[in-house]
Amino acid sequence: MTDSPVSHRVDRVEPQRIRHLFDLANEHDADDLVHLELGEPDFPTPEHVVEAAVTAAHGGATDYTPNAGIDPLRRAVANRLRSHGVDADPERVVVTTGGVEALYLTLLTVTDPGDEVVVPTPAWPNPLSQTRLAGANPVEVPLSPADGFAFDADQIIDAISDRTGAVVLTSPSNPTGRVFDVSSMERVVEAAVCHGAYVIADEVYHELTYDRPQPRLAAVTDRPERVVTVDSCSKTYAMTGWRVGWLSGPEPVTAAVTKIHESTTSCVNTPAQHAAVAALTGPDAPVREMKAAFERRRDRVVARLDEIPGVSAAYPEGAFYAFVDVSDLPGSSMEVAERLLFEYDVVAAPGSAFGRAGEGHLRFSFANDLERVETGLDRFDRMVRTESHGAE
Numbered sequence: 486m487t488d489s490p491v492s493h494r495v496d497r498v499e500p501q502r503i504r505h506l507f508d509l510a511n512e513h514d515a516d517d518l519v520h521l522e523l524g525e526p527d528f529p530t531p532e533h534v535v536e537a538a539v540t541a542a543h544g545g546a547t548d549y550t551p552n553a554g555i556d557p558l559r560r561a562v563a564n565r566l567r568s569h570g571v572d573a574d575p576e577r578v579v580v581t582t583g584g585v586e587a588l589y590l591t592l593l594t595v596t597d598p599g600d601e602v603v604v605p606t607p608a609w610p611n612p613l614s615q616t617r618l619a620g621a622n623p624v625e626v627p628l629s630p631a632d633g634f635a636f637d638a639d640q641i642i643d644a645i646s647d648r649t650g651a652v653v654l655t656s657p658s659n660p661t662g663r664v665f666d667v668s669s670m671e672r673v674v675e676a677a678v679c680h681g682a683y684v685i686a687d688e689v690y691h692e693l694t695y696d697r698p699q700p701r702l703a704a705v706t707d708r709p710e711r712v713v714t715v716d717s718c719s720k721t722y723a724m725t726g727w728r729v730g731w732l733s734g735p736e737p738v739t740a741a742v743t744k745i746h747e748s749t750t751s752c753v754n755t756p757a758q759h760a761a762v763a764a765l766t767g768p769d770a771p772v773r774e775m776k777a778a779f780e781r782r783r784d785r786v787v788a789r790l791d792e793i794p795g796v797s798a799a800y801p802e803g804a805f806y807a808f809v810d811v812s813d814l815p816g817s818s819m820e821v822a823e824r825l826l827f828e829y830d831v832v833a834a835p836g837s838a839f840g841r842a843g844e845g846h847l848r849f850s851f852a853n854d855l856e857r858v859e860t861g862l863d864r865f866d867r868m869v870r871t872e873s874h875g876a877e
């Protein structure tokens with residue numbers, strides 16, 4: 486018994502710093518707030534996908550589905566992964582409520598309380614809090630800003646031990662946009678296998694790379710039986726609100742995830758699963774158009790940041806984020822983000838939201854109209870020049 490009104494498990498989860506900034510932005514009364522904090526495409530879901538859900542619902546697809554998802558979707562996911570060289574099988578695909586549920590159920594499946602989960606950071610924070618909810622302990626491996634947060638296999642391998650239950654590798658990375666070197670990731674898989682751990686490859690930004698394709702980790706490793714691939718419709722098809730993701734991996738893991746899925750959500754929203762089938766099997770022109778727009782914005786963001794004195798960013802090779810070093814400005818990244826919000830009407834995510842290694846940075850999302858992105862960066866430019874000038 487403790488004084489806390491809620492469980493220890495929940496007490497171990499830190500409040501999300503991005504959420505804190507969202508709340509401040511909601512309270513901030515500004516006529517022309519520029520939103521560069523959002524991690525979701527600003528495009529509508531492609532029409533044929535919406536139609537598929539509507540048709541399915543009208544046709545009576547409104548019941549529960551099997552825990553692991555409807556067969557056509559499991560087949561579509563497996564086919565897509567096979568086309569990327571993964572030895573995928575529909576029987577070893579589980580459809581989940583977004584990639585986020587796939588990550589959580591996998592962590593619950595492959596870790597025991599007290600195990601460690603190794604996460605190179607800066608990283609999207611949810612796997613860190615999910616690890617705590619699972620009763621395990623996150624081990625952050627801070628990547629170096631001096632290297633543009635490049636993947637450092639040696640450092641990650643050093644953090645893996647017999648206590649490790651899982652390693653979470655996310656490429657392309659949120660928040661840095663880096664696309665990690667796949668042969669270095671393979672070395673991490675080998676090290677994890679030596680210690681009996683799994684590697685969870687979070688590949689929700691897999692389709693969004695601009696300079697070179699990102700191989701699927703499960704396709705290139707010699708030990709695919711220890712790799713769980715997580716992906717979703719959210720970023721690729723502008724479907725964040727539909728909440729459809731999946732995992733593909735070894736049978737013991739997918740069987741266990743299917744089992745515990747009954748206890749969490751039973752199955753994913755049925756019309757949304759039909760929408761996901763249409764997304765994966767329908768025309769890919771909408772995806773190509775969105776990707777081309779993100780690439781144009783990426784190029785413009787990189788060029789615009791180059792014009793701002795004293796700030797630098799890791800080169801975003803994928804996803805839709807620029808992770809900008811603001812360590813020359815006074816205060817913590819949260820304080821910089823708050824000044825940018827209250828004095829310049831721009832919302833950006835503080836780097837500290839992405840683990841200790843993110844401190845001293847702001848994450849700007851370019852999942853917003855190019856004109857709005859430019860307005861936001863113009864204001865950020867003014868802030869940097871004003872504050873650096875004041876510091877002289």
Ligand SMILES: Cc1ncc(COP(=O)(O)O)c(C=O)c1O
Pocket residue numbers: 524582583584585586609655658659687689716717718719725729730
């Ligand atoms: C790196 C990463 N993984 C997974 C997710 C989960 O996305 P969803 O649950 O919408 O599929 C996100 C969402 O922002 C993300 O950034």
